[in-house]
Amino acid sequence: MTTIINDLKEIFRRGEIHxxxxxxxxxxxxxxxxxxxxxxxxxxxxxxxxxxxxxxxxVSQFLLQPWSIITYMFLHAGVMHLLFNMLWLYWFGxxxxxxxxxxxxxxVYIWGGICGALLYLLAFNLFPYFENAxxxxxxxxxxxxxxxxxxxxxxxxxxxxVNLLLLGRLPLKYFALIVIxxxxxxxxxxxxxxxxxxxxxALGGLLFAYLLNKGFDLTYYINVIIDALSRFSTVIVDxxxxxxxxxxxxxxxxxxxxxxxYGEATKEESPKPNVEPQTTNQSSCIDEIRAKIKQSGYQGLxxxxxxxxxxxxxx
Numbered sequence: 178m179t180t181i182i183n184d185l186k187e188i189f190r191r192g193e194i195h196x197x198x199x200x201x202x203x204x205x206x207x208x209x210x211x212x213x214x215x216x217x218x219x220x221x222x223x224x225x226x227x228x229x230x231x232x233x234x235x236v237s238q239f240l241l242q243p244w245s246i247i248t249y250m251f252l253h254a255g256v257m258h259l260l261f262n263m264l265w266l267y268w269f270g271x272x273x274x275x276x277x278x279x280x281x282x283x284x285v286y287i288w289g290g291i292c293g294a295l296l297y298l299l300a301f302n303l304f305p306y307f308e309n310a311x312x313x314x315x316x317x318x319x320x321x322x323x324x325x326x327x328x329x330x331x332x333x334x335x336x337x338x339v340n341l342l343l344l345g346r347l348p349l350k351y352f353a354l355i356v357i358x359x360x361x362x363x364x365x366x367x368x369x370x371x372x373x374x375x376x377x378x379a380l381g382g383l384l385f386a387y388l389l390n391k392g393f394d395l396t397y398y399i400n401v402i403i404d405a406l407s408r409f410s411t412v413i414v415d416x417x418x419x420x421x422x423x424x425x426x427x428x429x430x431x432x433x434x435x436x437x438x439y440g441e442a443t444k445e446e447s448p449k450p451n452v453e454p455q456t457t458n459q460s461s462c463i464d465e466i467r468a469k470i471k472q473s474g475y476q477g478l479x480x481x482x483x484x485x486x487x488x489x490x491x492x
Contacts, residue, residue: 194279195270198286199263202319205251206259227252231315234370238312250290252385261306262319270325276333283403285385286397289325290423296377297370306365316370321378324327328353328382343385353379410469 335350
């Protein structure tokens, strides 16, 4: 399991920006799905919590959760919703890198999502058709961001041909027109908010490509903010890593400091070896044996005295 996670981290680190965006969308989807499953086992619902990161149609609700204009573009309602958006992001993200930089692609993803959310918010509060749904309608998905990438590439290289399953080879300009036309036709359908957001994202992508040809980069300040947040998050992560390493490090016992005295030094006497003293009885006995040797010679000693004298000599 650890090897798989390390491999995925390496793919994310080395991947192009559209691959990283796909990773982020997929991880968010899996995390939310797992939480939903766990809560469902306890008969709990996460819908009310998810609404705080979805894009609301109500202006008053949006003012309470302004961050949702960013968070909604990384959420998806189901596997097929995620799959189609990520396939489009992979195909057109790879294509956009031929004509734009990675920073442009990252910025257009965010810019397109913002434009889609703003048009969705405007339409639901402007047209009477949506007045009954404005207070309970929420939106999620990366479709507006992906459509912004599609239309930006189509504006930059309108005659670049793509292969479609049923239509064959088709210039990008016609492909973009077909997609925009479908969203216009279904603007009052069940997923009206999604189609309106698609149109907003498409307009955002066109505006970006048009102004870039004029020398103005709409994504410049978006990328500046993303870079600043990235540096800040890196500092926070490094700080936590440092604190964790400090608390994990074992505390070594300190050695006692040496006492230094200035002036006349005093020498401590080293402890004398523990010498076992001879007993008084042994000493007097040997003296008597030696005196006897002087009087009668060694031959005059008994066997016991000879043995005692021998033992004394080897001590």
